[in-house]
Amino acid sequence: MLTSSVTPAFGEADLSNCEREQIHLAGSIQPHGALLVVREPDQRVVQASDNTASVLGMTGPPIGRALRDIAPDLADALQVHLAEPLRDVPHVIRCQIGDLPRWFDCLVHRPPDAGVIIELETAGPRVDLSDGLQTALRTIQAASALRNLCDETARLFKAFTGYDRVMVYQFDEQGHGEVFAEEREAHLEPYLGNYYPASDIPHIARRLYERNRIRVLVDVEYAPVGITPRLSPLTGEELDMSLCFLRSSSPIHVQYLKNMGVRATLVVSLMVSGKLWGLISCHHYVPRFLHFEMRAVCEVLAEAVATRIAALDAFAQSQAEVSVRRLEQQMSRAISREGDWRGALFDHSKALLEPVHATGAALLFEGEVRTVGDVPATSALRDIGQWLARQSRGMVVTSSLAVDAPEFAALTPIATGLLAAPISTVPGEYLLWVRPERIRTVTWGGNPFKPVIVGDDPASLSPRRSFSQWHQLVEGTSDPWTAAEIAAARLIRETVSDVVVQFRSVRMLIAADQLEQVTGQVRASDQPVVIAAPDGRILKMNEAFGELLPRRAAIPERLADLLPFFSDSREARSRLASLVEQRRSWRGEVTFEGPDDQPTPLLIRADPVFTADHRTLGFVVLFTDLKDRKQAEAARHLFQESVIKQRRPGTGQLDAGADVVFQKLVSTLVENTLLAGLEIAEGADLARMPELLEAVRASLRRAEEVLRHLVVHAAKE
Numbered sequence: 001m002l003t004s005s006v007t008p009a010f011g012e013a014d015l016s017n018c019e020r021e022q023i024h025l026a027g028s029i030q031p032h033g034a035l036l037v038v039r040e041p042d043q044r045v046v047q048a049s050d051n052t053a054s055v056l057g058m059t060g061p062p063i064g065r066a067l068r069d070i071a072p073d074l075a076d077a078l079q080v081h082l083a084e085p086l087r088d089v090p091h092v093i094r095c096q097i098g099d100l101p102r103w104f105d106c107l108v109h110r111p112p113d114a115g116v117i118i119e120l121e122t123a124g125p126r127v128d129l130s131d132g133l134q135t136a137l138r139t140i141q142a143a144s145a146l147r148n149l150c151d152e153t154a155r156l157f158k159a160f161t162g163y164d165r166v167m168v169y170q171f172d173e174q175g176h177g178e179v180f181a182e183e184r185e186a187h188l189e190p191y192l193g194n195y196y197p198a199s200d201i202p203h204i205a206r207r208l209y210e211r212n213r214i215r216v217l218v219d220v221e222y223a224p225v226g227i228t229p230r231l232s233p234l235t236g237e238e239l240d241m242s243l244c245f246l247r248s249s250s251p252i253h254v255q256y257l258k259n260m261g262v263r264a265t266l267v268v269s270l271m272v273s274g275k276l277w278g279l280i281s282c283h284h285y286v287p288r289f290l291h292f293e294m295r296a297v298c299e300v301l302a303e304a305v306a307t308r309i310a311a312l313d314a315f316a317q318s319q320a321e322v323s324v325r326r327l328e329q330q331m332s333r334a335i336s337r338e339g340d341w342r343g344a345l346f347d348h349s350k351a352l353l354e355p356v357h358a359t360g361a362a363l364l365f366e367g368e369v370r371t372v373g374d375v376p377a378t379s380a381l382r383d384i385g386q387w388l389a390r391q392s393r394g395m396v397v398t399s400s401l402a403v404d405a406p407e408f409a410a411l412t413p414i415a416t417g418l419l420a421a422p423i424s425t426v427p428g429e430y431l432l433w434v435r436p437e438r439i440r441t442v443t444w445g446g447n448p449f450k451p452v453i454v455g456d457d458p459a460s461l462s463p464r465r466s467f468s469q470w471h472q473l474v475e476g477t478s479d480p481w482t483a484a485e486i487a488a489a490r491l492i493r494e495t496v497s498d499v500v501v502q503f504r505s506v507r508m509l510i511a512a513d514q515l516e517q518v519t520g521q522v523r524a525s526d527q528p529v530v531i532a533a534p535d536g537r538i539l540k541m542n543e544a545f546g547e548l549l550p551r552r553a554a555i556p557e558r559l560a561d562l563l564p565f566f567s568d569s570r571e572a573r574s575r576l577a578s579l580v581e582q583r584r585s586w587r588g589e590v591t592f593e594g595p596d597d598q599p600t601p602l603l604i605r606a607d608p609v610f611t612a613d614h615r616t617l618g619f620v621v622l623f624t625d626l627k628d629r630k631q632a633e634a635a636r637h638l639f640q641e642s643v644i645k646q647r648r649p650g651t652g653q654l655d656a657g658a659d660v661v662f663q664k665l666v667s668t669l670v671e672n673t674l675l676a677g678l679e680i681a682e683g684a685d686l687a688r689m690p691e692l693l694e695a696v697r698a699s700l701r702r703a704e705e706v707l708r709h710l711v712v713h714a715a716k717e
Contacts, residue, residue, distance in 0.1 A: 026244075030248060031223060031225050032246075040116060048062045061228075086116070121291070136160070272306050272313070280302060346372050358433035360375035360414070361375070365429050388430055398418050418433070423493060501529060527623075528548055548602070550565070567592070589601060606619060662707070669707070670700065673696055
């Protein structure tokens with residue numbers, strides 16, 4: 001798609017600048033409801049949709065009138081909720097309005113600038129919350145794999161909403177979408193497995209999907225209803241309609257749907273760990289409207305699905321971590337028994353390849369190359385190492401090596417995908433994984449590369465008139481590396497890096513002729529390390545260890561000089577004496593008084609180093625910062641306490657039967673959240689665990705709030 005620096009107003013965009021269209025400033029609504037903007041605190045109407053009088057059955061324009069004159073019951077109910085933020089989840093009020101009273105559902109929220117927006121729709125039929133929703137939540141919770149979860153999600157949404165087609169739509173790293181699961185009427189063409197280009201959903205629309213989690217387009221043939229006045233009297237600006245369920249859709253999007261032959265849509269966001277993972281997209285081929293209660297049910301289900309996706313992702317990472325931890329133990333034992341670790345790394349190829357789903361791996365270390373699986377020739381691997389040394393010091397991830405480095409085009413059949421991780425501060429020392437080229441056919445929903453036609457108005461635009469399947473033969477790429485695979489590779493890299501530090505520390509004690517080289521490598525390591533002679537004299541400590549000490553502390557000369565820095569000096573004295581005098585290894589958690597007099601939690605690993613004839617050469621003491629782990633544990637405990645201990649009182653507005661329904665549904669949501677929390681807590685990425693748990697907890701709060709509104713609403717007459 002062509003791009004432009006122009007930021008067009010709503011309805012004035014063309015295909016060259018639709019990425020920047022201000023779709024949240026629509027200035028109009030769909031005609032199946034009415035919209036009012038009232039000023040606080042006097043609740044006087046300052047803006048209204050042009051159909052307000054006809055929808056509400058009133059005479060005369062609403063502008064300038066007090067809300068109490070138009071809808072007294074609504075004004076009273078609104079007054080109670082004005083103390084609430086009303087910025088994320090619109091609050092619903094059911095009331096009677098008009099001279100011949102009719103029941104309306106009134107959704108209330110505050111826009112970012114000023115005033116209160118009230119959207120009114122005719123009240124719909126009651127939704128039975130007793131069994132159907134409970135069963136659906138149980139089904140979601142029971143899903144043990146992503147494919148199964150998405151299939152069940154499509155089935156549940158079709159059963160609940162009645163749309164002709166329901167698709168679970170997942171975004172990839174480039175923003176393209178794949179129809180990952182589908183339920184449809186038998187006569188409809190299947191879309192399952194189709195890809196749609198990222199340009200089909202502009203970035204500004206994706207950002208709105210993150211805020212407004214559910215959107216309904218009742219009829220693509222609708223005539224937009226304007227808002228009077230167009231500019232807000234409170235701000236002088238366009239009204240921000242980001243959270244409005246009535247907001248008009250972009251003419252470009254409407255034309256897109258017409259080209260597909262779709263008449264009505266429902267789109268529900270799937271937010272996983274704070275990011276837009278995908279959409280539940282529902283199509284209907286005649287006009288269709290979904291009332292508030294069913295929209296709220298859909299939102300509750302989507303939150304539960306997103307929570308389950310997060311849990312499944314975390315569980316997959318935790319399984320990889322178990323394999324990596326076994327590998328670490330094997331390498332540590334190999335160092336103590338054989339004086340090297342590389343054999344242990346490559347003797348267990350499954351532990352090295354499976355967590356990353358690679359077909360081959362190679363270690364470039366100290367001029368040597370070791371391999372397992374299907375890899376390029378040693379000379380080619382050395383060339384890759386030299387190329388990596390010229391890149392950034394972080395991990396290098398690509399699924400098209402020949403595109404990034406054309407000199408490696410000949411390696412495409414065996415090493416199109418490359419994931420490389422530095423294992424030390426020495427340039428060119430890498431652990432790398434490879435994948436072969438996967439020649440495959442990608443099925444697009446229409447040709448995404450066909451030139452678009454840009455006209456003078458949306459009716460003459462052509463955002464792809466044909467949606468017949470278009471097949472693209474993709475060559476020169478491997479399967480992309482997933483976030484879970486990259487996280488597993490990072491974990492293996494960290495483990496190998498630690499072992500490298502330990503190994504080189506041992507070698508420094510063993511090989512005097514290599515002392516200067518290895519000392520520099522240890523000094524540059526991020527791992528705090530202390531090396532001592534058999535009598536406890538400190539031979540070397542690196543800068544990373546020095547940064548753990550209090551700022552004005554004397555430089556320690558013996559291992560015993562470290563005792564004042566331990567919070568529990570008595571325990572440390574006992575363990576240190578056991579190490580130096582009895583040659584017993586020391587493993588455990590300790591707390592150091594840090595440079596700012598702040599306690600630093602550390603993992604200590606201290607080992608005696610022996611010769612083949614059992615003479616003691618000295619000691620290697622390694623420290624690992626446990627702050628991330630401690631913060632993760634604290635976040636896990638806080639998560640469990642806040643979810644388990646928090647009481648779930650009744651709404652106070654329900655009879656006993658309805659309150660039981662509410663408590664059962666909330667209990668199911670809590671069970672789903674606790675299960676997700678347990679699986680996330682087993683994940684490999686400790687640094688992100690507090691963020692992931694908070695996202696799951698926020699999802700529970702949001703789902704419970706929507707459910708509370710829904711149950712209160714359903715219980716009222």
